[in-house]
Amino acid sequence: MLQHPPAPPVISRSTAVLLMGLLALVTASFYSLAIKWGELFSADALRSGLEFIAGFAPPELAGPFLLKIAGATLETLSMSALSTLIAAALGIALALPASGRMGGALYAITRLMLNVLRSIPELVWASILLIAAGLGPFAGTLALAAHTTGVLGRLFADALENLPPAPETTLRINGATPLAAFCYAALPQILPQLMSYTLYRWENNIRAAAILGVVGAGGLGQMLKYHLSLFQMQQAASVIIAMLLMITVVDGASFWLRRKMTGS
Amino acid sequence: MLILLWPMLVFSEFKPWILFEAQSLQASWQFLASFVPPAHSGEFLQLLMVATWQTVAIATAGLTLALLCAIPLALLATESLSISMLETGRMRLAGGLIRQAARWLLVLLRSVPELVWALLFVRIVGLGPTAGVLAIALTYGGMLGKVYAEILDSSDVHGTETLLKNGSGRLAALFYGALPEAAPELVSYTTYRWECAIRGSVVMGFVGAGGLGQRMDESLKMLAGDEVASMLIIFVLLVGAADWVSTSLRKRLG
Numbered sequence: 001m002l003q004h005p006p007a008p009p010v011i012s013r014s015t016a017v018l019l020m021g022l023l024a025l026v027t028a029s030f031y032s033l034a035i036k037w038g039e040l041f042s043a044d045a046l047r048s049g050l051e052f053i054a055g056f057a058p059p060e061l062a063g064p065f066l067l068k069i070a071g072a073t074l075e076t077l078s079m080s081a082l083s084t085l086i087a088a089a090l091g092i093a094l095a096l097p098a099s100g101r102m103g104g105a106l107y108a109i110t111r112l113m114l115n116v117l118r119s120i121p122e123l124v125w126a127s128i129l130l131i132a133a134g135l136g137p138f139a140g141t142l143a144l145a146a147h148t149t150g151v152l153g154r155l156f157a158d159a160l161e162n163l164p165p166a167p168e169t170t171l172r173i174n175g176a177t178p179l180a181a182f183c184y185a186a187l188p189q190i191l192p193q194l195m196s197y198t199l200y201r202w203e204n205n206i207r208a209a210a211i212l213g214v215v216g217a218g219g220l221g222q223m224l225k226y227h228l229s230l231f232q233m234q235q236a237a238s239v240i241i242a243m244l245l246m247i248t249v250v251d252g253a254s255f256w257l258r259r260k261m262t263g264s
Numbered sequence: 265m266l267i268l269l270w271p272m273l274v275f276s277e278f279k280p281w282i283l284f285e286a287q288s289l290q291a292s293w294q295f296l297a298s299f300v301p302p303a304h305s306g307e308f309l310q311l312l313m314v315a316t317w318q319t320v321a322i323a324t325a326g327l328t329l330a331l332l333c334a335i336p337l338a339l340l341a342t343e344s345l346s347i348s349m350l351e352t353g354r355m356r357l358a359g360g361l362i363r364q365a366a367r368w369l370l371v372l373l374r375s376v377p378e379l380v381w382a383l384l385f386v387r388i389v390g391l392g393p394t395a396g397v398l399a400i401a402l403t404y405g406g407m408l409g410k411v412y413a414e415i416l417d418s419s420d421v422h423g424t425e426t427l428l429k430n431g432s433g434r435l436a437a438l439f440y441g442a443l444p445e446a447a448p449e450l451v452s453y454t455t456y457r458w459e460c461a462i463r464g465s466v467v468m469g470f471v472g473a474g475g476l477g478q479r480m481d482e483s484l485k486m487l488a489g490d491e492v493a494s495m496l497i498i499f500v501l502l503v504g505a506a507d508w509v510s511t512s513l514r515k516r517l518g
Contacts, residue, residue: 029321
């Protein structure tokens with residue numbers, strides 16, 4: 001009679017431990033947060049929630065108010081475009097040392113810098129920069145630029161590091177200066193990648209710029225926060241609709257552009 | 265280029281010289297100077313630990329609820345489980361309508377930014393983590409549901425089709441056909457979103473939804489630089505840790 005080895009377990013032991021850990025994490029989260037389910041689903045809360053939602057209708061559509069919204073939308077778009085430009089310039093400047101072209105010490109320092117810039121979200125940057133730049137869209141622009149510099153710098157540096165080194169080395173061996181070798185060998189190779197990363201971040205930044213204002217950094221978010229805190233629900237509803245419209249339009253445009261560019 | 269740039273500079277009130285005015289220089293300098301040394305009294309660190317845990321817990325609980333809302337919606341929205349499509353090449357009207365409705369609901373849930381959901385919930389349920397959990401649950405429910413449906417649609421349908429053609433129920437076809445095929449991708453995307461939710465829950469604290477963000481907002485308003493400094497450090501570490509956990513999980517499962 002043939003001896004069959006025992007069938008392998010359905011889940012391996014390490015996966016089982018992992019799943020148990022996840023379960024424990026979820027349980028502990030719900031337990032420690034003490035979410036007020038009772039209050040949330042009580043008749044009282046439901047009624048005030050419904051009242052709250054009913055307050056949104058109809059959205060404020062008066063001419064002057066719509067003009068104000070249009071202004072804030074333009075402000076939001078300018079913040080995002082300007083900050084992406086700044087971030088692309090700073091990003092490439094930081095990516096050069098961060099791709100290991102200027103020695104180990106600079107590599108470590110710039111990578112750390114990019115990591116810190118990147119891991120602090122735009123909103124946190126905005127609320128810190130408010131102190132230096134004052135309330136308004138300028139602080140928002142700087143905040144977006146700071147975070148995006150971290151993101152783009154890292155992506156650019158990775159792109160530079162992953163380049164095949166042969167063309168640049170050839171130029172260098174034949175006596176080209178480092179700058180010339182970079183401009184003629186490395187840059188043309190990564191340029192399409194840089195462009196597509198930058199455009200992608202711009203799209204992201206439009207969305208981020210829309211909400212940054214919640215801490216007072218300009219744009220549509222600032223209007224939303226203002227009207228919500230005055231309990232002017234109808235105005236707030238218009239601002240939210242404007243936000244959604246802007247995001248949808250940008251999404252649509254970028255989808256269309258990408259399909260065009262990938263050429264189909 | 266210049267013609268485009270100029271109005272942008274005006275609209276965003278781009279005035280770099282503000283940064284270098286004596287008054288703002290002094291304010292920033294005082295604030296930055298108070299960063300060193302970061303606050304490190306035992307009591308404060310304990311407070312910070314509680315807030316950090318709260319942030320992680322908000323993200324985890326929010327994502328769990330998001331899963332509860334995303335999975336049924338994704339199953340409603342995916343085309344890979346349509347029986348009428350298999351038989352006639354077209355969806356029945358009722359099935360098509362339900363799918364479209366599920367899709368629209370998902371679009372609505374995810375296009376309102378999480379911060380806006382949080383602002384609204386803070387008005388309804390009051391300050392605290394409940395608003396954050398609900399905001400994450402709704403936004404991420406929308407995102408996860410959409411991506412789950414897309415993954416199920418784009419994965420190899422051969423197994424599912426065979427099962428459905430031979431008369432298996434939809435759930436059975438899902439469990440034995442589509443799910444094994446798509447599981448690694450589904451899990452990997454979910455872990456990635458958990459990482460995003462941690463960042464999101466810090467940010468939502470700024471509008472009063474609990475956790476590290478709310479504490480940071482308070483300290484910033486009091487210009488307590490030393491507290492802000494230690495919070496930023498903790499925050500960078502937390503994001504790094506979440507990044508590491510999610511990458512290693514994805515490597516293991518993917």
